[in-house]
Amino acid sequence: MEFSEGSNKSLMGKETCCNNNNGVTIRTAQNMSSSFMRKKSDPILVSTIRFRILRELLANLQEVILGTKLAVLFPAIPLAIAADFYKFGRPWVFALSLLGLTPLAERVSFLTEQIAYFTGPTVGGLLNATCGNATELIIALFALYRNKIHVLKYSLMGSILSNLLLVLGTSLLCGGLANLKREQRYDRKQADVNSGLLLLGLLCHMLPLMFKYAVKPETGVSIAEYTLELSRASSVVMLVAYIGYIVFQLKTHRQIFDSQEEVEDEDEEKAVIGFWSGFSWLVGMTLIIALLSEYVVGTIEAASETWGISISFISIILIPIVGNAAEHAGAIIFAFKNKLDISLGVALGSATQISMFAVPLCVVVGWIMRIKMDLDFNLLETGCLALTILVVAFTLQDGTSHYMKGVVLCLCYAAISACFFVHKIPAPLDQTNVQSGLNPSLSA
Numbered sequence: 001m002e003f004s005e006g007s008n009k010s011l012m013g014k015e016t017c018c019n020n021n022n023g024v025t026i027r028t029a030q031n032m033s034s035s036f037m038r039k040k041s042d043p044i045l046v047s048t049i050r051f052r053i054l055r056e057l058l059a060n061l062q063e064v065i066l067g068t069k070l071a072v073l074f075p076a077i078p079l080a081i082a083a084d085f086y087k088f089g090r091p092w093v094f095a096l097s098l099l100g101l102t103p104l105a106e107r108v109s110f111l112t113e114q115i116a117y118f119t120g121p122t123v124g125g126l127l128n129a130t131c132g133n134a135t136e137l138i139i140a141l142f143a144l145y146r147n148k149i150h151v152l153k154y155s156l157m158g159s160i161l162s163n164l165l166l167v168l169g170t171s172l173l174c175g176g177l178a179n180l181k182r183e184q185r186y187d188r189k190q191a192d193v194n195s196g197l198l199l200l201g202l203l204c205h206m207l208p209l210m211f212k213y214a215v216k217p218e219t220g221v222s223i224a225e226y227t228l229e230l231s232r233a234s235s236v237v238m239l240v241a242y243i244g245y246i247v248f249q250l251k252t253h254r255q256i257f258d259s260q261e262e263v264e265d266e267d268e269e270k271a272v273i274g275f276w277s278g279f280s281w282l283v284g285m286t287l288i289i290a291l292l293s294e295y296v297v298g299t300i301e302a303a304s305e306t307w308g309i310s311i312s313f314i315s316i317i318l319i320p321i322v323g324n325a326a327e328h329a330g331a332i333i334f335a336f337k338n339k340l341d342i343s344l345g346v347a348l349g350s351a352t353q354i355s356m357f358a359v360p361l362c363v364v365v366g367w368i369m370r371i372k373m374d375l376d377f378n379l380l381e382t383g384c385l386a387l388t389i390l391v392v393a394f395t396l397q398d399g400t401s402h403y404m405k406g407v408v409l410c411l412c413y414a415a416i417s418a419c420f421f422v423h424k425i426p427a428p429l430d431q432t433n434v435q436s437g438l439n440p441s442l443s444a
Helices: 004-011 029-037 051-063 076-085 090-119 121-131 134-145 149-176 188-214 223-252 254-261 275-307 311-323 325-334 341-366 378-396 402-423 427-435
Strands: none
Touching: 004 325, 051 090, 051 149, 051 275, 076 090, 076 378, 090 121, 090 275, 090 311, 090 325, 090 402, 090 427, 121 134, 134 149, 134 275, 134 311, 149 311, 149 325, 149 341, 149 378, 188 223, 188 341, 188 378, 254 378, 275 311, 275 378, 311 325, 341 427
């Protein structure tokens, strides 16, 4: 692994970062949120080592591996690999893999932020906008590769619901309780932009479902094929909309999102590792995430059978909670500090990224791989998504917040969780339909 002079300079207090025109470090809400899970390292511990290469290696290990409060979960990674190699119980492989993904998701956010310091605000913002939910996207792509369309759809849907109801709900609840004597306010412009994109994504999700029920089978029309074609066309529309959103956020209307990017000088962080060091670590951790994601996808049915929990509940509820634990905790802490713009940026930004980027990307990748992945998420899932987006849009319409709004959102998430806890669809039947070329969503 190559280490640049950046890691050595950080030991001497000569750190580098990229600033915008106002002198403020460009950071997304997701990066700022996950920064609460980070720990300050002590450069004195490695500065006395004689050999430069060894000193830089240990400095990077200290920043990347030990620089997070979730470092205690890193041993779950080799344990998951050992459990798979020695053929331990597959539920153990699943559980250990989920635990191992938790610190990795936070570290990917840290590494993309470090690289962004050297690439400039535009490239750095684009990198953060595309890698903000890397863990969920990798799990979805492995599920697509293994023809587990039901797991793919459940996990992506779960990420959207988790961000909109659980993260936003707990943030508003905790922030409201911590600031009972003062009114909490946030900028509606950011929320309006994300709400509009979420509604567009909902429309694209509902079109295949409505088409399926609108076209009668006796007409002789191949419903599955036309639904698939409609889904692919809608996915292209969603990706174009997401590209427009990136340009809107990073270029033409960046002032709307400035409130969530500004950090006070005393809290401003700078690069602590070099560019090539960060890039190398990012590649390595992405490969480990890919390995653990393969374990999760391959053992989810066994875990479901052993624990007596439905696959839908594991995919929609458990996986998103574990994958975004660090980011979610940071959003709640910002709400405690009455910085709701950042909390909203985490919840709405992540939900928008999953809905308008991850979901259509999986459809397009499946199109390339000749896998029949569509946007028909079934009536129950699409209905939950539609009602969730409407509830959130109404909750955020006045630009103010109190704890009762958080209570409503959290209870909505609890009700949906109970629904999917009792919602059990036999996975083998679903996989058989996929492999035989049928649309799995039509068989449910």
